Amino acid sequence: MSPEISPPDPRGIDNNLTHYGDRGFAAYLRRSFTKSMGYTENSLARPTVGIVTSESGFNNCHRQMPELVRAVERGVLLAGGLPVAFPTISLGEPFLYPTSMKFRNLMAMDVEEMIRAQPVDSVVLVGGCDKTVPAQLMGVFSVDKPAVQLVTGPMMTGSYHGERLGACTDCRRFWGWYRAGEVSTEQIAAVEGNLATTSGTCAVMGTASTMACLAEALGVSLPGTAAIPNVHADRLRAGENSGALAVELARTGVPPSAVVTGEAVTNALRVLLAIGGSTNAVIHLTAMARRLGLAVGASELNELSDSTPVLVDLKPSGEHYMEDFHRAGGVPAVIRELGELMNLDCPTVTGRTWREILAETDPWRDDTVVRPLRAPVSAVGGIVSLSGNLAPAGAILKRSAADPRLFESEGRAVVFESLADLAERIDAPDLDVEPGDFLVLKNAGPVAEAMPEAGYIPIPKVLAEQGVKDMVRMSDARMSGTAYGTIVLHIAPEAAVGGPLALVRNGDRIRLSVRDRSLELLVSADELEQRREQWVPPSPAAPERGYSRLYRDHVLQADEGCDFDFCQPVTAEV
Numbered sequence: 001m002s003p004e005i006s007p008p009d010p011r012g013i014d015n016n017l018t019h020y021g022d023r024g025f026a027a028y029l030r031r032s033f034t035k036s037m038g039y040t041e042n043s044l045a046r047p048t049v050g051i052v053t054s055e056s057g058f059n060n061c062h063r064q065m066p067e068l069v070r071a072v073e074r075g076v077l078l079a080g081g082l083p084v085a086f087p088t089i090s091l092g093e094p095f096l097y098p099t100s101m102k103f104r105n106l107m108a109m110d111v112e113e114m115i116r117a118q119p120v121d122s123v124v125l126v127g128g129c130d131k132t133v134p135a136q137l138m139g140v141f142s143v144d145k146p147a148v149q150l151v152t153g154p155m156m157t158g159s160y161h162g163e164r165l166g167a168c169t170d171c172r173r174f175w176g177w178y179r180a181g182e183v184s185t186e187q188i189a190a191v192e193g194n195l196a197t198t199s200g201t202c203a204v205m206g207t208a209s210t211m212a213c214l215a216e217a218l219g220v221s222l223p224g225t226a227a228i229p230n231v232h233a234d235r236l237r238a239g240e241n242s243g244a245l246a247v248e249l250a251r252t253g254v255p256p257s258a259v260v261t262g263e264a265v266t267n268a269l270r271v272l273l274a275i276g277g278s279t280n281a282v283i284h285l286t287a288m289a290r291r292l293g294l295a296v297g298a299s300e301l302n303e304l305s306d307s308t309p310v311l312v313d314l315k316p317s318g319e320h321y322m323e324d325f326h327r328a329g330g331v332p333a334v335i336r337e338l339g340e341l342m343n344l345d346c347p348t349v350t351g352r353t354w355r356e357i358l359a360e361t362d363p364w365r366d367d368t369v370v371r372p373l374r375a376p377v378s379a380v381g382g383i384v385s386l387s388g389n390l391a392p393a394g395a396i397l398k399r400s401a402a403d404p405r406l407f408e409s410e411g412r413a414v415v416f417e418s419l420a421d422l423a424e425r426i427d428a429p430d431l432d433v434e435p436g437d438f439l440v441l442k443n444a445g446p447v448a449e450a451m452p453e454a455g456y457i458p459i460p461k462v463l464a465e466q467g468v469k470d471m472v473r474m475s476d477a478r479m480s481g482t483a484y485g486t487i488v489l490h491i492a493p494e495a496a497v498g499g500p501l502a503l504v505r506n507g508d509r510i511r512l513s514v515r516d517r518s519l520e521l522l523v524s525a526d527e528l529e530q531r532r533e534q535w536v537p538p539s540p541a542a543p544e545r546g547y548s549r550l551y552r553d554h555v556l557q558a559d560e561g562c563d564f565d566f567c568q569p570v571t572a573e574v
């Protein structure tokens with residue numbers, strides 16, 4: 001039994017609690033309720049580390065979180081702190097209707113307000129699935145309370161007839177073959193059972209893995225932890241070490257804003273490009289940075305993209321999987337190879353700079369997975385920002401997942417007015433479409449549909465059956481980080497708020513130039529003006545109440561990170 005080592009502090013544990021009335025009484029009351037949980041004075045005299053958990057029966061990626069949280073608790077205790085875990089909402093990517101993107105900001109608000117409201121000295125944020133890491137970091141950046149991000153880590157791969165499978169790039173490949181009639185119903189059912197065979201986040205460099213790597217590059221996670229598989233013992237050690245670090249942070253009080261500077265955001269963008277990361281990360285990083293009053297600009301993205309080779313050979317742009325990336329050296333190996341392309345003197349949450357961390361880290365790496373600068377996967381970065389009269393506030397193309405033969409191309413627009421229109425006509429046998437056409441999807445942006453991952457417009461069945469594998473596709477939607485193709489995304493402003501995308505008609509000519517970073521609708525300004533006068537905004541079944549109402553009324557466009565306008569810092573100039 002623990003000894004009662006000190007008398008109750010008459011000022012009590014009253015951080016955050018009592019800003020009105022009798023402070024002594026409130027502290028006494030709080031101690032009394034705290035004691036109902038069995039804590040001793042010894043426990044209560046220690047720094048309180050909040051562990052922000054996000055497990056749910058609807059979140060396969062967080063299935064092993066209880067064990068990971070126990071490891072964090074162990075780390076906190078061993079370092080002399082008091083761990084107190086508490087839940088927030090949980091966003092399991094495959095299970096949320098209409099799209100998890102609608103709820104990222106809700107989770108960010110939950111995380112922010114619960115950290116602000118409860119008496120914690122520092123926090124460990126435990127999460128992994130796509131929207132979770134951005135939501136947790138957006139929230140904690142706004143509170144600016146000392147914090148460590150701990151990701152759940154990726155799944156291991158499965159296999160089918162000797163071929164490795166990982167969610168969810170291989171899901172798409174097999175589904176494409178199935179749609180083209182090359183894979184049978186029995187085979188696709190067998191593949192379905194072998195794509196996602198362990199707990200953890202998707203096994204490729206999708207959004208979850210990308211955000212894990214960016215958290216590490218930003219300096220808010222322990223170095224070397226982003227790629228550790230969920231089921232690996234190192235993951236639990238990362239948990240224990242994150243708990244210990246949070247105790248140190250509770251004592252030093254170093255806030256995220258001291259780590260996440262403009263240079264750190266540039267580092268994160270650099271790493272995003274070098275890992276061939278997800279397009280979604282541009283939106284999330286923008287939203288996260290803006291919470292600290294920092295900007296992520298299209299011109300910076302393009303400049304960095306031209307001077308950053310893709311070094312990591314992972315699906316969907318390359319060959320390998322996250323477990324290989326971990327074995328190959330993970331994010332520190334990438335940062336070491338990028339060398340002076342990075343701001344190595346940026347501090348991290350550990351108190352050490354990247355330069356100091358690299359000096360202490362084993363320099364070995366597997367250079368088939370993390371390539372050397374002189375032999376990269378691609379000489380330039382994976383993502384570019386486009387602009388032009390079709391995307392005045394920008395658009396994104398993941399060139400590393402696209403067909404270079406389509407980079408400089410012009411095509412005839414085949415327009416789908418909405419998600420429903422797309423679903424109804426994309427497989428119609430009489431769809432008027434040729435392989436060189438550009439597929440255009442409207443009204444799938446943040447305001448219209450909460451920006452689902454509908455940008456991965458399927459190849460129309462009539463073309464898929466002819467063997468067409470890729471064509472230029474564009475929309476105001478997003479695309480899964482695990483998808484690939486010549487796909488222009490995040491067109492802003494979106495069609496539903498009157499962006500020029502709303503004015504595109506069947507048969508218009510559109511020109512894409514990756515070289516010039518441009519996306520042009522080849523229709524005269526006069527004609528566009530006439531069309532604008534005739535344009536009738538879509539009238540969606542307007543949500544009249546609750547969170548849907550809040551979301552629709554306050555969500556910002558993709559170039560602003562799709563955050564809520566009222567969540568921006570009041571003093572920011574971003």
Ligand code: FES
Nearest residue numbers: 061129201202208
């Ligand atoms: Fe959670 Fe892919 S479903 S990371």
Ligand code: MG
Nearest residue numbers: 130207480481
């Ligand atoms: Mg995803």
